[in-house]
Amino acid sequence: MTIGLLLTLAALALVDSTSFGTLGIPVYLLVAAPRPGLSVYLVTLAAFYFLVGVALMLGLSTVMERFGDVLRSDPAYWVQLVLGVGLFALSFRFDPKRRAKRGGPERRFEPRVGGPRTMVLLGLSAGALEVATMVPYLAAIGIMTSSGLVAAQWVPVLAAYVLVMFLPPLALIALRAVAGAWLEPKLERLRGWLSRHATSAAGWALAIVGFLLARDAAAQLFFH
Numbered sequence: 001m002t003i004g005l006l007l008t009l010a011a012l013a014l015v016d017s018t019s020f021g022t023l024g025i026p027v028y029l030l031v032a033a034p035r036p037g038l039s040v041y042l043v044t045l046a047a048f049y050f051l052v053g054v055a056l057m058l059g060l061s062t063v064m065e066r067f068g069d070v071l072r073s074d075p076a077y078w079v080q081l082v083l084g085v086g087l088f089a090l091s092f093r094f095d096p097k098r099r100a101k102r103g104g105p106e107r108r109f110e111p112r113v114g115g116p117r118t119m120v121l122l123g124l125s126a127g128a129l130e131v132a133t134m135v136p137y138l139a140a141i142g143i144m145t146s147s148g149l150v151a152a153q154w155v156p157v158l159a160a161y162v163l164v165m166f167l168p169p170l171a172l173i174a175l176r177a178v179a180g181a182w183l184e185p186k187l188e189r190l191r192g193w194l195s196r197h198a199t200s201a202a203g204w205a206l207a208i209v210g211f212l213l214a215r216d217a218a219a220q221l222f223f224h
Contacts, residue, residue: 001153008143008212009157012136013164019134021045021126026169030176037119042169044123046162052131053158056141077217084214087135091207137165139213 017023022045029038131137140161144154 001147001149001157005143005147006157008216009140009161010164012140012143012212013161015136016134016140016165017168019130021130022165023168025122025126027172030169030172037116038169038173040116040119041123041126042166044120045127046166048124048127049131049137049165050159050162052127053137053141053162054155056138057145057154057158074221077220081214081217081221084210084212084217087210088207088214089210091210143216 026038026042029041144157149157
């Protein structure tokens with residue numbers, strides 16, 4: 001396990017921390033829901049992502065045992081390079097100026113607030129809806145698998161990855177506990193901004209992941 005690998009995973013986790021499920025909904029719940037409700041939501045979503053990651057790592061590890069040499073070959077890295085460039089190019093389709101030209105305002109999402117059961121369902125729903133489109137998370141799983149990490153290595157790394165994903169809402173919770181009156185209006189403005197620009201954030205995520213995938217493939221093809 002190299003420093004470069006850990007830095008790449010940390011960068012992907014920080015990108016994941018800006019998703020609507022890990023930042024947008026928590027900000028809304030900070031304003032609209034009782035404190036226990038937000039805690040239930042965060043624990044549910046974190047557990048969901050960790051368990052999905054474990055399942056993916058185990059499944060991909062089996063694939064790597066059978067096809068590892070093929071997936072580490074030059075043709076596979078060329079496919080990864082094309083995929084990275086493609087994701088980077090696709091990110092420009094999420095540019096708000098392009099969307100404005102096509103007409104149609106940004107859609108806003110207001111999560112439903114309720115008791116613990118509702119918060120658990122909200123966490124599971126947010127995870128299920130986002131996990132298939134969370135390219136940074138899926139890229140991180142692929143990178144850890146292709147790096148040949150054993151379970152004793154990737155389990156704590158995966159747990160740390162999920163923790164980093166939730167650092168922004170945890171920091172906001174701590175800040176609110178210290179300076180709630182000062183923070184409340186700012187949270188309201190942040191909530192509105194996030195709900196309006198969720199699509200733009202997805203574009204940025206695609207651009208960053210595309211760059212990281214392309215950079216990794218180029219390093220293996222041209223500088224290894």
